[in-house]
Amino acid sequence: MSTLISSVDYLPGISIDCVIFGFHDNQLKILLLNFKSTDWLAVPGGFIKESENLEEAAQRILEERTGLTNIYLEQFHVFGDRNRRDNEVMKSAMAAGGNIIGPDHFLMRRFISIGFYALIDFTKATPTPDVHSDTCEWYDIKEIPTLVYDHSLMVTKALETLRFFLDEKLIGFNLLPEVFTMNDLQNLYETILDKKLLRTNFQRKMLSLGILERLDKKMTGAANKAPYLYRFTGK
Amino acid sequence: MSTLISSVDYLPGISIDCVIFGFHDNQLKILLLNFKSTDWLAVPGGFIKESENLEEAAQRILEERTGLTNIYLEQFHVFGDRNRRDNEVMKSAMAAGGNIIGPDHFLMRRFISIGFYALIDFTKATPTPDVHSDTCEWYDIKEIPTLVYDHSLMVTKALETLRFFLDEKLIGFNLLPEVFTMNDLQNLYETILDKKLLRTNFQRKMLSLGILERLDKKMTGAANKAPYLYRFTGK
DNA sequence: CCAAAAGTGTTAAGGGTACACCCATGG
DNA sequence: CCATGGGTGTACCCTTAACACTTTTGG
Numbered sequence: 117m118s119t120l121i122s123s124v125d126y127l128p129g130i131s132i133d134c135v136i137f138g139f140h141d142n143q144l145k146i147l148l149l150n151f152k153s154t155d156w157l158a159v160p161g162g163f164i165k166e167s168e169n170l171e172e173a174a175q176r177i178l179e180e181r182t183g184l185t186n187i188y189l190e191q192f193h194v195f196g197d198r199n200r201r202d203n204e205v206m207k208s209a210m211a212a213g214g215n216i217i218g219p220d221h222f223l224m225r226r227f228i229s230i231g232f233y234a235l236i237d238f239t240k241a242t243p244t245p246d247v248h249s250d251t252c253e254w255y256d257i258k259e260i261p262t263l264v265y266d267h268s269l270m271v272t273k274a275l276e277t278l279r280f281f282l283d284e285k286l287i288g289f290n291l292l293p294e295v296f297t298m299n300d301l302q303n304l305y306e307t308i309l310d311k312k313l314l315r316t317n318f319q320r321k322m323l324s325l326g327i328l329e330r331l332d333k334k335m336t337g338a339a340n341k342a343p344y345l346y347r348f349t350g351k
Numbered sequence: 352m353s354t355l356i357s358s359v360d361y362l363p364g365i366s367i368d369c370v371i372f373g374f375h376d377n378q379l380k381i382l383l384l385n386f387k388s389t390d391w392l393a394v395p396g397g398f399i400k401e402s403e404n405l406e407e408a409a410q411r412i413l414e415e416r417t418g419l420t421n422i423y424l425e426q427f428h429v430f431g432d433r434n435r436r437d438n439e440v441m442k443s444a445m446a447a448g449g450n451i452i453g454p455d456h457f458l459m460r461r462f463i464s465i466g467f468y469a470l471i472d473f474t475k476a477t478p479t480p481d482v483h484s485d486t487c488e489w490y491d492i493k494e495i496p497t498l499v500y501d502h503s504l505m506v507t508k509a510l511e512t513l514r515f516f517l518d519e520k521l522i523g524f525n526l527l528p529e530v531f532t533m534n535d536l537q538n539l540y541e542t543i544l545d546k547k548l549l550r551t552n553f554q555r556k557m558l559s560l561g562i563l564e565r566l567d568k569k570m571t572g573a574a575n576k577a578p579y580l581y582r583f584t585g586k
Numbered sequence: 587c588c589a590a591a592a593g594t595g596t597t598a599a600g601g602g603t604a605c606a607c608c609c610a611t612g613g
Numbered sequence: 614c615c616a617t618g619g620g621t622g623t624a625c626c627c628t629t630a631a632c633a634c635t636t637t638t639g640g
Contacts, residue, residue: 127364127461127463128363128364129362129363129364129365130364130365130463164431164463166433166461167433168433169431169432169433170429170431170432170463191428191429193426194405194426194429194465196399196404196405196465197404197405198401198402198403198404226362226401228362228365228399228405228465230429230431230463297592298592298593299591299592314629314630314631314632315591315592315593316592316593316594316595316630316631316632317629317630317631319592319593319594320594320629321628321629324628333637335638336638337638337639338590338591338638338639339588339589339590339591339638339639339640340589340590340591340592340637340638340639341590341591341592341593341636341637341638342591342592342637342638343591343592343593344592344593532619533619533620534618534619549602549603549604549605550618550619550620551603551604551605551619551620551621551622552602552603552604554619554620554621555602555621556601556602559601568610570611571611572611572612573611573612573617573618574611574612574613574615574616574617574618575610575611575612575616575617575618575619576609576610576611576617576618576619576620577610577611577618577619578618578619578620579619579620
């Protein structure tokens, strides 16, 4: 039984690639797969079914390739340069996986890829490689190896988009526990933006956004003032 | 000789649609084509050749369908909903144009469309309908009829993008004469943003952007102070 | 009472808004 | 000298940045 992808199932010439950012404990990572039996790394991608809307396809692709379910993804750019894919890479990758494909194969054609991105807590998800990959792992954003095709460009562009819309998209991303301290939130911002923020001003800015509800204090047992806990109101 | 589009020439299932904004004398318009022998209106769109990058394809499509040359276009969104196109519209449109196409025809398949937009001076371009259209005309932005498919949504989304990036994109758009007055520039802004701006503050803001060079005064012959002329420095 | 972290206040700088005022032009 | 429109000054507010100060906690 071959695992070879066939063109009858999918829209031809269009792919979706997902840049998944993972945050936890002051670390920002991205999720990468390798091509089976090779060292080539790529962001999880796949193809669109006739019956799917783009967002649905992106969700399914992510689930099939990494096991991550119910992740809200958003499109950020289309990558369509004529030479964005080196077909020799795909050919070798398929060969390494045990599939010999000819020059007229579906996968050898030009592909235009729609980039989607998401941000999640990487401890809340257990990525699992699919049949086309040996590994499906988190890589620190500051130590990303070279990626296949134009995937390095995709990651760069996705990160720009994430930083630009961080305030607006924060609630939906669901990265923090139900309740959290202002310090937790600041660590999240500092990690994603990759810069230090002033604690006192950060507090005021967040409160002024009107998306936080202040709850009881959190007694940590440490010898210092107990911080308030907060919750997103979701308004 | 048939003008029917064949799938051998183009990437299947992907189209490009161009939202072209035209400005002049306090008027903002968009360019629309009809489907030959019908009342259906659409923004100019087309398909991508194997040899083209996306931006090149968008330029060529615009030129072929409207006669407009050398227009710099930028992508703003991908439209891919499963039901975004009503195939009966396409079928009837092709029939009205003298082409009967079956349910298996290339054009009857699902299409995902990449939206591109541009902003030009509508007096500097003479739009000409191609063989698939009877008319290729400017429509005032405030009086846009219902468009086919999801093209009304495309226009809305493109207009949001245009307004959002107006400051940054202004120079490239080449909408004003080589030299112009601050009043000319303000009219452009007010028309595109669809709101009045304070003359005095607008002046300061534009000068603070550092993209204008002040030249001689312009003697209009009117009974009032002569305004300075300005030029974009392009820095 | 001390160290450490959380929370609040205060000041200065900068940008946006509104409007008053001065300047040029030709009738 | 007046009407008209162009250009500058100024006062106010809000936001941001920087930092001093106060409060809370457990040792």
